[in-house]
Amino acid sequence: MSQRFDPIRVLIIEDDPITAEAHAAYLQRVPGYVSAGIAHTGQDAIRILRNVHQGAAPAIDLILLDMNLPDATGIELCRAMRAAGIDTDVIAVTAVRDAAVVRTAVALGIVQYLIKPFGFSAFAAKLTAFREYRALVGSGAVTDQRAVDATFAALRPTAISDLPKGMNADTLDLVLVALRRAQPRAVSAVELAADVDIARVTARRYLEFLVQTSLAERSSRYGTPGRPESEYRLREPAA
Amino acid sequence: MSQRFDPIRVLIIEDDPITAEAHAAYLQRVPGYVSAGIAHTGQDAIRILRNVHQGAAPAIDLILLDMNLPDATGIELCRAMRAAGIDTDVIAVTAVRDAAVVRTAVALGIVQYLIKPFGFSAFAAKLTAFREYRALVGSGAVTDQRAVDATFAALRPTAISDLPKGMNADTLDLVLVALRRAQPRAVSAVELAADVDIARVTARRYLEFLVQTSLAERSSRYGTPGRPESEYRLREPAA
DNA sequence: CGGGTTGTGGTCATACTGTTCACGGCCAAC
DNA sequence: GTTGGCCGTGAACAGTATGACCACAACCCG
Numbered sequence A, B: 001m002s003q004r005f006d007p008i009r010v011l012i013i014e015d016d017p018i019t020a021e022a023h024a025a026y027l028q029r030v031p032g033y034v035s036a037g038i039a040h041t042g043q044d045a046i047r048i049l050r051n052v053h054q055g056a057a058p059a060i061d062l063i064l065l066d067m068n069l070p071d072a073t074g075i076e077l078c079r080a081m082r083a084a085g086i087d088t089d090v091i092a093v094t095a096v097r098d099a100a101v102v103r104t105a106v107a108l109g110i111v112q113y114l115i116k117p118f119g120f121s122a123f124a125a126k127l128t129a130f131r132e133y134r135a136l137v138g139s140g141a142v143t144d145q146r147a148v149d150a151t152f153a154a155l156r157p158t159a160i161s162d163l164p165k166g167m168n169a170d171t172l173d174l175v176l177v178a179l180r181r182a183q184p185r186a187v188s189a190v191e192l193a194a195d196v197d198i199a200r201v202t203a204r205r206y207l208e209f210l211v212q213t214s215l216a217e218r219s220s221r222y223g224t225p226g227r228p229e230s231e232y233r234l235r236e237p238a239a
Numbered sequence C: 001c002g003g004g005t006t007g008t009g010g011t012c013a014t015a016c017t018g019t020t021c022a023c024g025g026c027c028a029a030c
Numbered sequence D: 001g002t003t004g005g006c007c008g009t010g011a012a013c014a015g016t017a018t019g020a021c022c023a024c025a026a027c028c029c030g
Helices: A017-029 A042-053 A074-083 A099-107 A120-137 A145-154 A169-181 A189-196 A200-212 B017-029 B042-053 B074-083 B099-107 B120-137 B145-155 B169-181 B189-196 B200-212
Strands: A008-013 A033-039 A062-065 A089-094 A110-115 A216-221 A229-234 B008-013 B033-039 B062-065 B089-094 B110-115 B216-221 B229-234
Touching (some): A008 A120, A017 A120, A062 A074, A074 A089, A074 A099, A074 B074, A089 B099, A099 A110, A099 B089, A099 B145, A110 A120, A120 A145, A120 B099, A145 B099, A145 B110, A169 A189, A169 A229, A200 A229, B008 B042, B008 B120, B017 B120, B033 B042, B042 B074, B062 B074, B074 B089, B074 B099, B089 B120, B099 B110, B110 B120, B120 B145, B169 B200, B169 B229, B200 B229
Parallel strands (some): A008 A062, A062 A089, B008 B033, B008 B062, B062 B089, B089 B110
Antiparallel strands (some): A216 A229
């Protein structure tokens, strides 16, 4: 039970040394966590975890796992861990934005999914939620459905990633959904405004924001009288 | 993408035949789900799943897994599945109330944990949450951290253990009644405040709380100048 | 080839709402 | 009777969509 007050030992699995160091630095700033090592390849990671599993090294409570490793994907590594009977909790830390990967990650028991690049607040939010979860699940008995629900609820993501001033999350969602619905075709600001029933200016502001964050791309549409129309298209999540 | 509207095919793994039948009956009552078979032992289950995995049988989208099987624990079965590359989502349905089991279940990617005995509403709540999750993760692209957070949030219950400080049960009741009276229509904080005769600020605080506990949902009302108005609607308790 | 036409890109002030904060009334405990 | 905390309120502040307005760039016609 003192487990709850001991620091949570974290293994960082990340091929890029600079990024790995950055994560370790972030980790130091979150109370209750300490780094338990860094692995730069899947092989490394497996070796370390196997040692730990056999009691040859101090336990590891959490893994920060990059999905792109030189010798394996994070999914493969995770599957191998589970097959070996290693049930360590995993937080995915990755630039991969593929829904299928997210789905598989969930099925393999990944408790949080953090998309790169991220700031310290997003990082801290995920780790804080995990600490809460750990306190609940480590506290001994599960009495009833409410207790289990509370445990699962601790893993619920809370922090809305901060948008720039002047933007509303709901509206952004609306625009994104409309863009996705139009999918292969590109839409102009006017068309989108009519579709979603917001003003043209507003539509344009959000579309321009999506271009800036490289989630959408802009091109010009010629052929009609008048100033050329800008059209926007959702950018495919890089394969 | 039609996948979202096809029924979700469920394999029930449960050794007691009567209980298994009861679960199947419950399943029929939840829209969007169909039973895809019943397995009474771990061996059975593995055999069925292997067939499916090799394409010899129609796909299975979800497993209701009992933790106590004659020839294996649910944990062992789940581990074996993951090792075999079967990433089907799993909901644990069990009388086991051990925190360690819950923790391991989470690590192995179990998406919901339902404690026996349970009534239909608890059952339906878990399956509805899963359907929502599936719609989100199956909708194609993951755009950003917010989208991933929404996906994870669909799987995590919002346990309301206590009323947060600053809230009064009576006032909450008042708001709920007013929302129910307005039923199909959505009301803004201003409208509700006038209706119940409380301050706008107070109304908004309670409405926001209801959204957080996913008892109500919020959308934005556009068309007029000024900041968009949030409107709130009672969420259907799983039809 | 150049000016007129046309329709959108971009900016601004405005209006209306969400959000915050300190105050004060009400109730319970001592 | 006094004290302290709880919770709703009003007002001030911040946020955000809108409509109006001007500038701009391509088509079109003389």
